[in-house]
Amino acid sequence: MDRRVFVAASLALLAAPLVAAAQQSGRVARIGILGNVPLTDPEGARLWGAFVEGLRELGYVDGQNIAIEHRSSEGHYERLPQLAADLVRLKVDVIVAPATQGPLAAKQATRTIPIIMTGAGDPVGSGLVASLAHPAGNVTGVSTLSREIVGKQLELLKESVPNVSRVAILWNPTNPTYVLAEVKVAARLLGVQLHTLEAREPAELDGAFATMTKERASALLVPVDGMFILHQKKIIDLVARSRVPAMFGLREQVSAGGLMAYGASLRESFHRAAAYVDKILRGAKPADLPIEQPTKFEFVINLKTAKALGITIPPSVLARADEVIQ
Numbered sequence: 154m155d156r157r158v159f160v161a162a163s164l165a166l167l168a169a170p171l172v173a174a175a176q177q178s179g180r181v182a183r184i185g186i187l188g189n190v191p192l193t194d195p196e197g198a199r200l201w202g203a204f205v206e207g208l209r210e211l212g213y214v215d216g217q218n219i220a221i222e223h224r225s226s227e228g229h230y231e232r233l234p235q236l237a238a239d240l241v242r243l244k245v246d247v248i249v250a251p252a253t254q255g256p257l258a259a260k261q262a263t264r265t266i267p268i269i270m271t272g273a274g275d276p277v278g279s280g281l282v283a284s285l286a287h288p289a290g291n292v293t294g295v296s297t298l299s300r301e302i303v304g305k306q307l308e309l310l311k312e313s314v315p316n317v318s319r320v321a322i323l324w325n326p327t328n329p330t331y332v333l334a335e336v337k338v339a340a341r342l343l344g345v346q347l348h349t350l351e352a353r354e355p356a357e358l359d360g361a362f363a364t365m366t367k368e369r370a371s372a373l374l375v376p377v378d379g380m381f382i383l384h385q386k387k388i389i390d391l392v393a394r395s396r397v398p399a400m401f402g403l404r405e406q407v408s409a410g411g412l413m414a415y416g417a418s419l420r421e422s423f424h425r426a427a428a429y430v431d432k433i434l435r436g437a438k439p440a441d442l443p444i445e446q447p448t449k450f451e452f453v454i455n456l457k458t459a460k461a462l463g464i465t466i467p468p469s470v471l472a473r474a475d476e477v478i479q
Contacts, residue, residue, distance in 0.1 A: 182219050182434050185245035185266075187237055187255045189379030191225040196382050196405060203420045204249065204271070207427025226255075228380035229354075230327045233258035241266060247433045249294075249426055251419075252379065253279050254328060256292055263291070267433045270294035271426040272377075272419050276444055285444040293439040295425050296446050297417040302402075303376065304339035306415050309452065310372055310400040311343050313413065313470050317398070321348040321370035323361060323388070325378045336374070355384045362391045370397065377402035377416065385409060398462055404453040407478060412462065413454045417447035451475050 186204075190197035201223075205215075213219045222243055224236040237258040240248055249269045250256045256270040257279065273281060273296050282288035285296070311317055322336055333349065340347040348368045350361035365373065373392060375381060381388060382403070389410045392399045401407060401414040425445060432442060455478040459466050471477060 181217070182247075183243065183245040184219055184221050184430060185240035185243065185248040186221060186223040187233065187240060187248055187250040187259055188223065188225045189228055189230070189233075189251060189255065190382050191227055192223060194383060196385070196403075197225070199405070200251070200419055200423045203424040204427055207424040208430065211427060211431045213427075213431070226379070228383045230254045230379070234261060237262035247430055249430065251423070252328075252377075253281065254379075256281050256294070260290070260292055265291060267439045268292045268294075269426050269429045269433070269439075270296075272297045272417075272422045274298070282444060285446070287440070288442065288444060289440050291439050293442040293444060294429055295422045296444050297377075297419070297422060298447060301335075302416050302450075303335050303374070304342075306374060306400045306402070307336065307339045307343060307345075309413065309415055309470065310374070310398065311345065313454075313466050314372055314398050314464060315467075317345060317372040319346045319348065319368065319370045320372045320374060321350050321365045321368065321397075322374040322376070323350045323352060323381065324376070325353060325380055326351050327353050328378050328380075352380070354380065355387065358384065358387060358391060362395055365397070366395060373397050373399040375399055375401045375406070375411075377419070393458075393461075396462060398459075398464055404451045404476065407453045407455045407458075410458055411455060412458045412464075413452070415452045416450065418449045418451055421449050422447065453478065 192198055192201060215221050222240060222245055224239060226232040226236060233254055241262045247267045247269060248259045250259050251272045253273045256268055256273060259268045268291055270292060271294055276282045276296050277284060281292050337347055348370050350365055352358050352361045375388060385406055398412045401411045402416040404414050407414045429442060452474050453476045454466060454474045
């Protein structure tokens with residue numbers, strides 16, 4: 154999906170009545186988006202499209218009662234502070250930022266503009282909020298519980314391929330939110346050795362997979378990360394070439410050829426972020442809005458990929474899948 158298609162689709166979605174408050178004041182609220190994946194990327198278009206859809210359902214129309222300012226780091230987290238500062242200079246009314254890196258950069262840039270996080274893995278542990286029930290400060294939004302999910306991902310991978318004894322995890326060290334300690338605990342409990350593969354940028358992916366082969370890892374975990382999303386095709390091609398079963402965090406990565414994925418629905422998280430924006434624009438304070446935790450999780454298996462790898466997924470695992478791709 155290119156930018157023109159996304160913009161056209163967004164305008165169609167936003168063709169809805171104005172909310173009463175905006176009709177009365179005639180004021181155009183400015184919403185800043187601090188993203189990691191650009192709108193021109195298919196996954197970026199899908200996720201931010203869910204946010205746009207959520208706004209439409211609440212009666213907000215881009216160019217009429219809201220104006221959206223979008224900035225993307227394009228997977229380079231070091232750009233986030235400057236992009237956040239740019240949105241602050243524009244005096245936006247609220248900033249919406251995915252994952253944890255974006256909200257952290259926004260919080261460093263302003264302590265007064267409300268910040269809505271979407272898909273943050275550990276908002277309390279990262280220092281974004283004081284607690285889930287009482288965030289305090291200027292940050293609130295939706296969490297994906299990634300620290301809790303990673304243990305389940307490893308468990309499902311081990312159940313699917315019982316003879317796995319050495320598992321690698323592809324990790325972006327510039328992403329401060331993914332806590333390796335959680336993976337290590339799960340690995341010990343499951344009796345598998347864990348190997349860390351670092352990749353800060355696309356150029357390091359080939360080397361990471363070469364290291365995986367050298368260390369004889371027989372399975373792989375690929376967490377949700379902006380850089381990994383942007384270079385999803387390259388990663389899936391490398392996984393196929395390495396002939397290892399891989400667990401991803403997004404169902405779309407399984408549709409593209411990955412073996413399986415388990416995690417909270419990011420699309421739902423982005424959609425729910427719109428409700429927080431609505432409350433903020435109506436006068437609510439971020440400190441008074443509890444953090445929402447995910448209620449929808451997706452477990453998807455690609456049997457075509459399993460067959461190509463010579464893997465037979467146990468019926469007990471297949472029965473728990475939300476979707477099985479034949």
